[in-house]
Amino acid sequence: MDSKLVLNSENELRETIDHQPKAQKMIATLLSYIFHPVFVPVYVIYFLLFVQPFLFVALRLEGPDVVIRAKMGILLQSIVNYTFFPLVTVLLLKGVGFIQSIKLKERKDRIIPFIACNIWYFWIWYVWRNLEAVPKELVIFSFAVFMASSIGLLVNIYMKVSMHGIALGTATAFLCLLGFEYGPGMAVYIAIALLITGVVATARLLLSDHTAKEVYWGLAVGVAGLLVATVVA
Secondary structure, three states: OOEEEEEEEOOEEEEEOOOOOOHHHHHHHHHHOOOOOOOOOHHHHHHHHOOOOOOOOHOOOOOOHHHHHHHHHHHHHHHHHHHHHHHHHHHHHOOOOOOOOOOOHHHHHHHHHHHHHHHHHHHHHHHOOOOOOOHHHHHHHHHHHHHHHHHHHHOOOOOOOOHHHHHHHHHHHHHHHHHOOOOOOHHHHHHHHHHHHHHHHHHHHHHOOOHHHHHHHHHHHHHHHHHHHHHOO
């Protein structure tokens, strides 16, 4: 594959890849959509609720129906705040002309979506932290998402930081935190998360949507958000 440097609309040099195999581009695009930042938090929460459900010990004494209702309520809230509201926000911004593309390819297009998403992220954290049925780990994760997005907004002033990197950095760091708390049983899941993070980061580079620096900064922002959340939340 050949690569070349081009100037974007903000007069920044970006590397693009010429003669990229069509199948490779399709796979990279598919991975970028599957692990889009609006889906990653929901994947983590679904994992905590149904794949490795070790957080609802207190509710089990009240019967399985209570546990199921609590889990479905939390999952629905996460879909609404982490997926539905951000998507609607971006579509509305595109409709009224505040952003050029729903793909947010330009750094300046990401400012308002970052701010709007921070509102949804703060709201769900604030609600969950005051609900006894929501485990502490979920409160920490929701606050980590909010903090990572907030830090990402600040970094975005200087560069087009990778939103995929932020989301996956937060998710992977959170699973590592659970590994310290719950032991070797988390090892396989952490390995899978690291693999997914590496593959998606590579996909973003292959699509020439980001430089390596922007991807690495995105991952660092995600980890930083989780570290702040563990101390504050």
